[in-house]
Amino acid sequence: MTRGNPTETGATAASRTFTVTNKYGIHARPAALFVKTCSQFQSEILVEKDGAVVSGKSIMGLLTLEGHHGAQLRISANGPDAAEAMEALGTIFENKFYED
């Protein structure tokens, strides 16, 4: 797939590893928050744990990862708003999905 000039479309890629720090891990409610956050961005967002990769915009996908407390998730975003998406996801991880 050909992308436009990065300076025109602003298409970028970003990736970062996050640690799950809320007590219950990524169960349904945090997964819903994660998906809702990702869905605000155009970028494709992938979440990887122990070799399994799922879309950040799929609740059922995220649940299969079993992101327990202490688990490491590698998140990559690809698209015009990748950096912003990563920043927004960083905020919800920092705030422990507003649980605890």
Place this chain on the structure above:
Amino acid sequence: MSLTVRDFYEAGRESLSLELIRGEKQLDRIIPEAALNRPGLALAGFLQYVANKRVQVLGLAELTYLKSLKAAERRERLTGFFEKHIPALVVTRNRLVPKELLLISEAFHVPVLRTPMITMDFVNRGTLLLEDLTSPRMMAQGTTVDVMGIGVMLEGEPGIGKSETAMALVRRGHSLVADDTTVLQRDSTGDIVASAVDVTQFHMEIRGLGIIHVPSLFGVASMRLRMKLDMVVCLHHQRSMEDVDRTGLAPQSRDILGVSVPVLNLPVGPGRDISLIIEVAAMNQKLKFLGHDAAKELDERLIKTLLRKATR
């Protein structure tokens, strides 16, 4: 709105076979308490407490008792009873109404009605009718369908496809209760009951098609006259629904006539078969009523797994 004797008479003309014997001009008298009373004690002379705000029923026992009295005493007892400002009087079993009673009721401006029913049946059905006449009700902008025994009212802005969705549900074998405008009523058991407005009942308006008569096209099984309302499904344009509950863990509800009714917000968009989704939503609601909440159960299982892994 207060209930008048006229309301009761008109509603009971057919269902209770009520006929008006006296007091056509007094039909606007108000029935302060929507209930019936058999005034045996009052006629026997005990006037310290009389349920005088209710419609009074004279059955065989009361009439036979009055007959057993001497004329003067009968007049005196009846006068004492009528002085309590009763709203109306019903004689059952098509009994001849005693002359004194007619005269006194005229003097006190109290309408007298009569029914061929036996007293017990009249009291049972009359009480239900009075309850029905006074139960809280409202008109709602919504299309109501009976989906496999679950009463679903579809809401949403005009043009979003409420009627089209209802038509698809009817085509799949479900029954229409009301299109576009639903009358909601709270019955004495605290259920909300949905029905159609009389004039438009059995009809539907589909854009581009006009008005159709549902039972002619889909058979009598496609209509249902009254249905308990179990849930409201609110249709929204997908783009205006960033906030939709994706897990079903945050069920919503709304107060309708003092009763909390589950509400489901459903985004409408390309590739989504709304009638199918509503069928599944109705079944899922049924499952919840039976005590199974799939979203909650999965979440609890998940949390258990996650906690086990976290402490390892």
